[in-house]
Ligand SMILES: [Zn+2]
């Protein structure tokens with residue numbers, strides 16, 4: 001993964017599933033940035049959990065960013081191995097040092113940054129992590145890529161106010177290597193097969209990442225008991241409904257869900273308790 005050449009289109013590193021043979025907190029600022037209006041996700045302290053699933057995934061660590069309590073996930077097949085970093089969020093000056101420190105403690109080596117969507121609370125520390133942590137490759141959907149260098153375009157009133165407060169004159173940069181991913185691509189990295197599920201609605205370029213089949217990194221599409229808001233730029237309630245119906249509700253119950261905010265959950269639990277999913281299920285009957 002570290003040898004990936006330059007900025008590239010999909011297919012160079014992320015391959016189509018069809019081509020595969022064996023594809024089997026501390027809150028210094030409160031308020032809603034990405035969450036839906038009806039439910040507020042639970043805030044949680046950084047914690048570590050280990051779970052042996054059928055796939056190779058055994059190590060999941062969460063760092064909750066100080067701003068908006070965005071979950072940054074460290075995912076690896078185990079101590080001593082490589083890992084991916086999902087959605088490094090907002091801290092002052094940034095979250096990179098804390099992520100690097102945590103990786104050292106866990107004895108895992110970060111080799112890629114996965115971005116679920118282009119909102120600043122998920123991308124703020126992408127460039128610092130690439131620079132300071134030597135994690136030069138980032139994955140993002142093309143429809144949200146522009147937000148890496150122009151984050152204001154994705155923000156609502158609250159986000160713009162924060163941007164003005166935190167970084168009024170900041171110049172934004174992409175990491176050296178940005179790989180655009182789209183639906184059904186499979187990223188082979190850190191010993192894991194990571195399938196991309198395009199799930200627009202929160203933003204046009206929102207994706208979820210399904211790791212080794214057993215774990216879903218859901219970004220701001222699905223939370224425990226809630227879903228992502230759809231009123232920010234490029235958001236769409238209609239697209240969100242289709243994403244939930246076709247990309248979330250079609251997953252098996254035992255899939256573990258690591259959301260962009262709040263505590264982890266499972267597809268099975270959300271299917272029977274999440275009011276948004278229940279509404280979609282009942283309207284499709
Ligand atoms: Zn968010």
Ligand SMILES: [Zn+2]
Nearest residue numbers: 034117119220
């Ligand atoms: Zn968001």
